[in-house]
Structures are given as structure tokens and as C-alpha cells.
Amino acid sequence: MPELPEVETVRRGLAEHIIGKKFKDIEVRHHRATSPKSIAALTSLKGARVVEVSRRGKFLWLNLDRPEVLVGHLGMSGQLLIQPKSAADERHLRVRIDLGKHELRFIDQRTFGWLSVEESKGGFPTCVQRIAPDPFDAEFNLAETISRFAKKKTEIKRALLDQSVMSGVGNIYADEALWRSKIHPETRTENMRSTKIQNLIESATEVMSQALKVGGTSFDDLYVNVNGESGYFERFLAVYGQEGEGCLRCGGQIRRITFANRSSHFCPKCQPTPRAKRNH
DNA sequence: ACTAGCACCTGATCGC
DNA sequence: TGCGATCAGGTGCTAG
Numbered sequence: 001m002p003e004l005p006e007v008e009t010v011r012r013g014l015a016e017h018i019i020g021k022k023f024k025d026i027e028v029r030h031h032r033a034t035s036p037k038s039i040a041a042l043t044s045l046k047g048a049r050v051v052e053v054s055r056r057g058k059f060l061w062l063n064l065d066r067p068e069v070l071v072g073h074l075g076m077s078g079q080l081l082i083q084p085k086s087a088a089d090e091r092h093l094r095v096r097i098d099l100g101k102h103e104l105r106f107i108d109q110r111t112f113g114w115l116s117v118e119e120s121k122g123g124f125p126t127c128v129q130r131i132a133p134d135p136f137d138a139e140f141n142l143a144e145t146i147s148r149f150a151k152k153k154t155e156i157k158r159a160l161l162d163q164s165v166m167s168g169v170g171n172i173y174a175d176e177a178l179w180r181s182k183i184h185p186e187t188r189t190e191n192m193r194s195t196k197i198q199n200l201i202e203s204a205t206e207v208m209s210q211a212l213k214v215g216g217t218s219f220d221d222l223y224v225n226v227n228g229e230s231g232y233f234e235r236f237l238a239v240y241g242q243e244g245e246g247c248l249r250c251g252g253q254i255r256r257i258t259f260a261n262r263s264s265h266f267c268p269k270c271q272p273t274p275r276a277k278r279n280h
Numbered sequence: 281a282c283t284a285g286c287a288c289c290t291g292a293t294c295g296c
Numbered sequence: 297t298g299c300g301a302t303c304a305g306g307t308g309c310t311a312g
Contacts, residue, residue: 158283
């Protein structure tokens with residue numbers, strides 16, 4: 001559920017609250033919250049101190065005063081909350097880390113999220129090595145990113161969701177970026193000029209940047225920042241979840257289609273169905 | 281090497 | 297009221 005703006009909102013909140021704090025105790029309350037192997041690895045971080053909170057795409061990690069890093073992914077429904085010790089346990093509380101006066105809690109209804117302990121090479125944890133830079137990354141290179149999109153042989157929406165091409169974009173911001181660039185989600189990447197790909201990358205960057213300014217998108221309390229507060233970007237969504245509504249640009253009726261096992265929302269009038277590629 | 285499809289979960293909502 | 301189908305912000309494995 002959380003995409004780059006939501007994960008970055010969480011990262012900033014964590015950085016504010018836990019840098020310099022020590023893990024006094026670690027309790028794993030659900031077997032799926034870590035891989036079976038890393039339950040022991042996770043509890044072995046007792047005594048570690050947090051040095052820095054980092055992110056690439058939707059992956060978050062805590063650098064510690066030891067070589068290993070604590071990596072986290074929120075999946076579809078994960079939350080990381082800073083709570084007073086006295087706060088009642090949340091229904092889907094999966095991991096509790098005692099920081100002294102407060103606790104860092106990992107809460108996750110659908111259990112697609114996880115925490116794990118990993119080695120770090122070149123500044124990135126093992127599982128993040130295959131994740132491409134996101135548009136806000138110091139290592140982000142526009143030309144290389146365009147080139148990776150151009151090499152794909154698939155629909156553009158699938159490529160936008162492929163975290164090894166460019167990271168950070170999920171289903172909401174993919175639909176919003178495609179709408180802003182007037183591109184139909186099923187357009188074949190083979191049929192897109194690099195200027196159009198660049199335009200799409202810029203739209204994705206712009207929409208995620210605007211969402212970040214208001215703390216991300218929350219439809220319900222399944223996504224909140226570390227203080228439990230919701231983001232406000234839902235008010236600004238042009239197509240996501242707007243099936244049947246009028247397009248803000250042309251008044252056309254927003255449609256929802258299903259492909260790649262997910263919903264795609266778009267305006268059929270300003271994002272027309274792509275013409276099949278001609279064979280000569 | 282690459283892509284498509286589905287599995288992994290819990291819970292809310294909608295139509296019958 | 298109940299029950300099945302469908303939907304939900306993501307990733308990872310595997311068959312082809």
C-alpha cells in the first residue's frame with residue numbers, strides 16, 4: 001500500500017524520533033513479520049543503536065552502530081509507529097522494539113510487510129541491490145532510467161511498477177503519472193519515444209513530490225505516519241479510485257480496467273487506447 | 281534472460 | 297443475517 005511518498009514520510013518521522021536510540025529489547029509476535037531465519041537475527045540486534053534512517057524506493061533501513069542493517073518493507077498494510085510504552089497493543093502488532101520511554105512498533109494487517117537483518121554493501125542492504133534508484137535518489141540517472149524503460153517489452157504500466165527499472169512508484173502514482181502524461185496504461189513500451197518516457201518519469205516525480213508535501217495518501221488508517229497521522233493527498237487524486245467521475249482535464253468519464261491482476265484508472269478520452277504497432 | 285501469472289494474507293464491502 | 301465474490305496502496309517465485 002505505501003508508495004514512495006508514504007515510505008519517505010515514515011522515514012522522516014523515524015529519523016526524527018529514533019536516531020541515537022538504543023534497542024533495549026525486541027519482541028517478534030508473528031512468524032511472517034520476519035523470515036524464520038531472521039527472528040533470531042532480529043532479536044540479536046538488542047543493544048544496537050540507530051545511526052541513520054535510509055530509503056530507496058519503498059525499502060527502508062536503519063543503519064546501526066554495527067555492520068548489519070535492519071531493513072523493512074511495509075508491503076500493502078505495514079505501519080511503523082512510535083508509541084509510548086503505555087499504549088495498548090494494536091490488533092495487528094507484529095514486532096515491538098523497546099527504545100526506553102517509547103517503542104518502535106511494526107503493525108501489519110495483511111502480513112506482506114517484513115523486517116530483516118542484512119549485510120550492507122556500498123551503502124545498500126542485500127535485498128536493495130537489485131532495486132533501481134528512485135527519482136529522488138542521489139544516484140538517479142535520467143538517461144539510464146529512460147534506457148531501462150526502453151528495453152522493456154511490455155505495457156508501460158507494468159514497467160512503471162517494475163522496481164528494477166525505477167523504484168518508488170506503486171499503483172496509485174502509476175495511474176496518476178500516466179494520466180498527467182496522457183498515456184494509456186496498456187501502451188507498449190516498444191512504441192514509446194524516449195521523449196514520452198522522459199515526460200512520464202517527470203510526471204511520476206512531480207506527483208510523488210506533491211504527495212510528499214502533504215504527507216502521502218491515506219484512504220483509511222492503514223497508512224499513517226509514525227505518529228499515527230494520515231496524509232492528505234487523497235484529495236488531489238485525479239484518476240485513482242475515481243471510476244465513473246469526470247476527468248478534471250476534459251470531462252471524460254474515468255474508467256477502471258483490470259490487468260496484471262490490478263486495477264488501472266484512466267480517462268479514455270485524453271489517454272486513448274494505443275494503436276497496434278504497424279508491421280512494415 | 282525475460283515476461284506473465286499467481287501465491288502470499290486479512291478484512292471490508294457489495295450483491296443476492 | 298449469511299455467504300460468496302471481489303476488492304485493497306506490493307513483492308517474489310516459477311513456468312514458459
